[in-house]
Amino acid sequence: MLLMPQAVKGFAPPPVGTVVDFDASVQGLGALDAAAYRLIGTATCQIDRVADRYVCHLIPSGNPQKGAVPSPDDLKERFLNLVADENLRARVAEKTEGVRNVILALAFGSLAASQKDVV
Amino acid sequence: MARFLAPEAFVAAAETLSLLPFNLERMGTSQYLVANMVGDFIRLTERELHRLIDLRLQPGDGLYEKAYAAHLITGTNQQAQRQLLALRLRSRMSFLRQITPLHIFVVTLRCEHSCPYCQVSRQSTDRSRFDMSDETAMRALDIAFSSPAARIKIEFQGGEPLLNLPLIRTIVKAAKARSGPADKVVDFVIASNLAMLNDEVLDFCKSNDVLLSTSLDGPADLHNENRPRPGANSHELAVAGIRRAKEVLGPDRIGALMTTTEASLDRVDDIIDQYLQLGLDGIFLRPLSPFGFALKTKQFQKYDAGKWLDFYERGLRRVLDINRQGKPFREFYAALILTRMLSDRPIGYVDLRSPAGAGLGALVYNYDGSVFASDEGRMLAETGDNAFRLGHVDHDSYKSLVLSDKLIDAISSSLTQCAPECSTCVYESHCGADPVYHHATQGDALGIKPLSAFCARQKGIMGLLLDILENSPEDAAILRRWAAS
Numbered sequence: 001m002l003l004m005p006q007a008v009k010g011f012a013p014p015p016v017g018t019v020v021d022f023d024a025s026v027q028g029l030g031a032l033d034a035a036a037y038r039l040i041g042t043a044t045c046q047i048d049r050v051a052d053r054y055v056c057h058l059i060p061s062g063n064p065q066k067g068a069v070p071s072p073d074d075l076k077e078r079f080l081n082l083v084a085d086e087n088l089r090a091r092v093a094e095k096t097e098g099v100r101n102v103i104l105a106l107a108f109g110s111l112a113a114s115q116k117d118v119v
Numbered sequence: 120m121a122r123f124l125a126p127e128a129f130v131a132a133a134e135t136l137s138l139l140p141f142n143l144e145r146m147g148t149s150q151y152l153v154a155n156m157v158g159d160f161i162r163l164t165e166r167e168l169h170r171l172i173d174l175r176l177q178p179g180d181g182l183y184e185k186a187y188a189a190h191l192i193t194g195t196n197q198q199a200q201r202q203l204l205a206l207r208l209r210s211r212m213s214f215l216r217q218i219t220p221l222h223i224f225v226v227t228l229r230c231e232h233s234c235p236y237c238q239v240s241r242q243s244t245d246r247s248r249f250d251m252s253d254e255t256a257m258r259a260l261d262i263a264f265s266s267p268a269a270r271i272k273i274e275f276q277g278g279e280p281l282l283n284l285p286l287i288r289t290i291v292k293a294a295k296a297r298s299g300p301a302d303k304v305v306d307f308v309i310a311s312n313l314a315m316l317n318d319e320v321l322d323f324c325k326s327n328d329v330l331l332s333t334s335l336d337g338p339a340d341l342h343n344e345n346r347p348r349p350g351a352n353s354h355e356l357a358v359a360g361i362r363r364a365k366e367v368l369g370p371d372r373i374g375a376l377m378t379t380t381e382a383s384l385d386r387v388d389d390i391i392d393q394y395l396q397l398g399l400d401g402i403f404l405r406p407l408s409p410f411g412f413a414l415k416t417k418q419f420q421k422y423d424a425g426k427w428l429d430f431y432e433r434g435l436r437r438v439l440d441i442n443r444q445g446k447p448f449r450e451f452y453a454a455l456i457l458t459r460m461l462s463d464r465p466i467g468y469v470d471l472r473s474p475a476g477a478g479l480g481a482l483v484y485n486y487d488g489s490v491f492a493s494d495e496g497r498m499l500a501e502t503g504d505n506a507f508r509l510g511h512v513d514h515d516s517y518k519s520l521v522l523s524d525k526l527i528d529a530i531s532s533s534l535t536q537c538a539p540e541c542s543t544c545v546y547e548s549h550c551g552a553d554p555v556y557h558h559a560t561q562g563d564a565l566g567i568k569p570l571s572a573f574c575a576r577q578k579g580i581m582g583l584l585l586d587i588l589e590n591s592p593e594d595a596a597i598l599r600r601w602a603a604s
Contacts, residue, residue, distance in 0.1 A: 037539050040569040085145050089543050091172055096140040099193075099201065103140070103156060106205030108212075 017043070017059035018072035020079055024052050031086035032056060038082050043075055135195040136174050139204065143168065144545035152585070153191065157207045158460065158548025160585060161189040207463045211548070214467030219266035219521065221469065221481035223274045223494055224259060224290060226251045227283040228486050232312055232348045250283050251486040256290050258512035259484035264297055265517035266482075270304040274332075276494065278486075281315040284323070291327050308332055313360025314348065321367045331364050333357060335375040335397075337383060337390035345380050361397050376403050379430060381421040387434040394448075395441070401449030404434045406576065409559045410498035424575035431576075432583055439587075442597045449601055453584060457602035459549040460584065469493065471551035473535040477507065478526040488512045492526055495555040506558055529554045529564045540568045546581045 022032065029047070032054055036045035039058070046057045058079055060069045070078065106112060139155065146152045149165040163171065167182050171191060176183040186192045193200040228249040251259075263271060273294055275287050291307055298305045307329040316331075324331060335357055336342040342354035357375075364373040375397075377383075377390060387404075394402045406427045438450045459466050469476025477492035484490055488511050491497040496507025507529065509520045520526070533552035535541035544550070556573050557566030568574040588595045 034539070034543075037567075038569060040567055042569075081145060085143065088143060088168065088172060092138065092141060092143070095138045095172070099137060100140040100156070103201050103205045103208065106202060107209040112205075112209070 015060040015062060015069055016072055017057060018076045019055060019057055020076055021050075021053045021055045022083075024049065024054050027054060027083070028087075028090065029054065031083055031090055034086040034089070035079060035082035038086075039079060042070065042078070045079070136176070136192050137195045138172065138174060139191055139193055139200065141191050142543050142545045142547060152545050153189070154545045154548060155190040156204050156548075157190075157211060157463065158546075159189055160460075160545075161185065161191070162589075210463045211459075211465060214465040214472065215474070215479070217268045217270070217467065218479055219482055219517075220268040220270060220467070221272050221274065222259070222263040222266070223276055223481060223483040224251065224256065225276050225278070225483065225485045225497065226256070226280045226286045226290075228278040229282045230277055230279040230312075231282070231314060232279070232346050232353060234346045249278070249486055251286055251484070251488075253286065253289060255484070255486075255488040255512055256286055257293065258488070259490075260290060260293055260297070262482065262484070262490070262512060262515070262517045262520065263294075264301050264303065269302070270306070272306045272308060274308040274310060276310045279312055279315060280309055281311050281320060284320065288323065291323075291329065295327070306330070311360075312346070312353065312357060313364070314353065314356040316356075316360040316363065321364065324364075324372075325368055331368070331373040333361065333373065333375050334378065335361070335393065336377050336380070337386055338393050341382055341386055341389070344382055345378070358397065361399075365398065370398065371400075375399055377405060379404065379406050379422075379427060384422060384426060384430050387430055388437055391434060391437055391441070395446070400447070401451050401454070402434070402438070403451040404431050405452070406572075408495060408498075409556065410495050410502075424572040424579065427572075428576060428579040428583075431580065435583065439594045439597055443593060453580070453598070454601040456549055456581060457584060457598050460581070461599060461602040468551075470553060473533070473541075473550070473552040474530050475533055475552040475554050477529060477554060478509065478521050479530065482509075482520065484512060490515060490520055492529065493555050495559070499555065499559055504559075507555055529558075533557070533564045533566075538565055538568070540574075544568075544578075546578060549581060550577050 032045075032047055036047065036056070039045055041061060043058050043060045046059075048055045048057070056079065058072075058075050060075060141156065142154050144152045146162070151163050151165065151168050153161050153163055153168070155161075163182075163185075170176055170182060171186055174192070176186060176192070178184075183192075190200055190204055263273065273290065275290075277283075280287060287309065294305050294307075297303075307327065308331070309324070309329055310332045313331070313333050323329065334346070335354075336345045339354040342357065343351055346353040361373055361375060375394065377394075383390060391402055406424075435450050435453055438448055441448045455466065455468055455471065458464055459471075466472070467476065467480055469480035472480065477496065481493055482490055483492070483494050483497050485497050485500075489497070489500065490509050490512060491500065492507040492509055499506060500508055507525070509515070509523050509526055530552075533554040535544075535547055535550055535552050538552070541547055541550070541552075552565075553573050554564035557571060558564050560572070561567060561570065566573075584598065588598060
């Protein structure tokens with residue numbers, strides 16, 4: 001049997017991506033952005049707003065900086081974990097913004113001078 | 120009949136709890152590494168972390184005590200923890216009070232070595248063109264003595280600085296004469312390959328308290344491959360120079376640094392053995408820097424952060440093994456990071472701080488009078504990139520240099536305290552901004568940290584140190600000693 005000659009040698013199929021979507025009424029865009037940033041080098045993430053949902057298109061990076069190209073399921077799990085962690089960070093930041101500013105002011109700001117006699 | 124009250128009666132009145140700021144990083148399945156505002160680490164399960172953030176904890180449940188001790192919670196009306204965190208933070212950042220303590224004088228660009236990974240473009244001819252003039256040196260000294268630091272270090276670099284020893288003598292003499300009236304302490308270091316070391320140089324160093332710093336990449340075959348020179352005897356000369364300097368100046372008056380090339384990756388034991396044989400008290404395992412000739416000759420691209428971390432871990436574990444056998448010997452980069460992790464001492468190491476050490480930690484006076492924000496900045500300029508050239512000794516003052524838009528932009532745009540990913544990184548308290556590295560590798564002073572080999576190395580080393588501290592008691596005791604001294 002004769003085989004057809006290959007039209008392209010060494011052709012690599014495009015990496016297979018995945019899509020994850022979130023209810024925009026409960027998931028903030030900031031956490032999705034931060035999670036997408038942490039994914040740089042592993043995958044690209046394009047976030048679209050479609051009606052009441054954020055739709056995240058995840059495509060593995062062709063030349064991954066961080067090991068082997070992840071499978072769609074691995075990529076989805078990784079992204080969901082990153083989003084979950086960013087949600088936690090956002091909650092901590094929201095709850096501690098005031099006290100962080102107080103501590104910074106005590107250390108370096110307007111309250112630092114008045115603390116000299118106390119601390 | 121009298122009865123004891125129930126245990127609840129002895130518990131202090133319930134107080135409203137508040138969360139204190141912290142950073143977190145997922146570590147495997149359902150476990151998190153958490154760091155408070157000054158970088159004390161604690162590990163929590165996912166369940167514990169959620170309870171902590173929701174403040175669902177109370178005295179006696181274990182998590183309450185753990186979170187309180189780690190400064191993750193406080194009583195809403197309690198001031199002590201906030202004041203304590205502020206005090207510790209202020210102490211950790213107090214290196215900022217000593218502005219520009221390091222002044223690097225590139226007294227010549229000439230060198231008799233031709234190392235393929237050299238970070239500086241070397242020049243072998245034309246003395247008048249590539250040597251710093253006396254006038255330039257004195258102008259640079261004016262700037263150095265205008266910096267606010269009470270103690271300054273003048274470091275002589277090249278090229279090979281000993282090729283311009285007369286100028287080094289002139290600068291040392293002039294700096295000593297100025298130090299009294301300026302009320303400054305001045306230290307001197309010559310960074311040399313030691314090939315030109317002789318009794319005249321050693322006498323000068325001894326009588327002027329000048330330290331020597333040299334390069335030693337390992338055993339002869341490796342060192343000579345990395346550092347070619349006529350006669351192929353770079354290693355022989357460096358080893359002889361180290362021995363002679365230790366003998367004449369004292370064992371602690373000379374230090375050596377190594378650079379990891381691709382050929383070093385399988386040789387960490389041999390490299391460490393070489394340092395031990397010479398009686399040196401430790402080793403600084405350093406990756407290649409992406410500047411100057413290391414970029415031109417593509418040396419920088421020959422291994423990635425993962426390969427370097429493997430090399431580093433094998434080296435660190437070998438150093439710990441040496442210590443377990445009773446011989447004190449350090450890995451200096453680990454000691455530096457451990458001091459950050461286990462104490463609040465202010466560490467202003469120029470490559471590992473935020474705000475970055477460029478300009479604020481060091482100024483570099485090139486042979487031609489150009490002033491750079493860091494040694495790496497002048498190395499970039501040797502390959503045509505003047506991004507970190509702040510000015511010239513003939514036209515600028517200390518103030519105009521450190522307040523230049525170029526420096527302020529680089530430092531303010533690279534602060535880890537507010538950079539994407541860095542600001543929420545669990546290792547942020549112990550890491551640093553490196554605008555010159557990120558400019559060189561990514562064309563941006565801040566850089567995209569998920570793509571940064573600097574970031575990967577820092578996280579890798581700190582993760583390794585934490586693992587040893589938590590899981591290897593004997594090695595942990597050695598690491599703690601490094602941080603304590």
